[in-house]
Amino acid sequence: IENELDRIDILYGFGVRQMGIAYSQANMLGSGLSEDRDGGLTHFGRRAVDRMNKLGIAIDISHSGDQTSLDVIEASRVPVFITHAGARSVWNTPRMKPDEVIRACAERGGVIGIEAAPHTTLSGDHPHHSIESVMDHFTYCVELVGIDHVAFGPDTNFGDHVGLHDSFTQHLAIGKAHGVVDHPRVPYVSGMENPAECFSNIVGWLVTHGYSDEEIAKVIGGNIIRVLQEVW
Structure with a gap:
C-alpha cells in the first residue's frame, strides 16, 4: 500500500x-x-x-x-495473528518469535500458527527438519501460553519449496531471516512434505501423543476461527 x-x-x-x-x-x-x-x-x-x-x-x-x-x-483493538512462525527459544533465528512477542500476542487473545516450511522450525533435539522438529515448537508454545493460543500455519508448497527459497533468497531476505545457525539441509520437511500431507499427519501425531478431541479441534482450526469471529 x-x-x-x-x-x-x-x-x-x-x-x-x-x-x-x-x-x-x-x-x-x-x-x-x-x-x-x-x-x-x-x-x-x-x-x-x-x-x-x-x-x-x-x-x-x-x-x-x-x-x-x-x-x-498494543495498537490493535482486536487480537492479531502470528500466522506462521515458531519459538526463538527452541531455534534461535530471526524467523522465530521471542517469548515476549508470543506472550503479548496471546495475552491480547491472539494465536500463533506453527510454521513448517523447510529450514524454519528446527530444534536442538531435531535439527534434521521433520514433523518432530515442528512439534517441538508446538509443545513449547502450548506450555508457554496455553493451548487456546496455538495453532498450525504450515506454510508448505507443492513442489520444490527449497528451490523456491534458493531462487528468491536475496529478493525476500530469506538468508537473513533464517540466520546463520548450522543445520542439515533437507529437500522437504519429513512428515510435512506438502499441504496435502500436513494436517492429517499433525492430527495423527496429536492423537498418538494423547491430546483430546477437544484440544485437537482447537489447534487445527478452532482457535483461529474464534479470533476471526472477533476480528471480522
Whole structure:
C-alpha cells in the first residue's frame, strides 16, 4: 500500500481479509524481521492498523520485527495473528518469535500458527527438519501460553519449496531471516512434505501423543476461527 491508506479499502473491496504488516524487510508501516534495527510501528503504520481494525481485516505479524510486532499487538483493538512462525527459544533465528512477542500476542487473545516450511522450525533435539522438529515448537508454545493460543500455519508448497527459497533468497531476505545457525539441509520437511500431507499427519501425531478431541479441534482450526469471529 506504500503510503496510501485508502488502498486498504480497495484491497478490502477486492476481498482481502488478512494483511501482513511487513514481509521481512522494512516498509512504510514498520520493520521486517531481517532488519538490523527495528524502529517499531510508524505513525502511518498505526493509522493502517486502525483502518484494518475498522474494516475487519485480520493482521499478521509473522514477518515483522520484534518491536514492530509488540507495537502492533498494543495498537490493535482486536487480537492479531502470528500466522506462521515458531519459538526463538527452541531455534534461535530471526524467523522465530521471542517469548515476549508470543506472550503479548496471546495475552491480547491472539494465536500463533506453527510454521513448517523447510529450514524454519528446527530444534536442538531435531535439527534434521521433520514433523518432530515442528512439534517441538508446538509443545513449547502450548506450555508457554496455553493451548487456546496455538495453532498450525504450515506454510508448505507443492513442489520444490527449497528451490523456491534458493531462487528468491536475496529478493525476500530469506538468508537473513533464517540466520546463520548450522543445520542439515533437507529437500522437504519429513512428515510435512506438502499441504496435502500436513494436517492429517499433525492430527495423527496429536492423537498418538494423547491430546483430546477437544484440544485437537482447537489447534487445527478452532482457535483461529474464534479470533476471526472477533476480528471480522
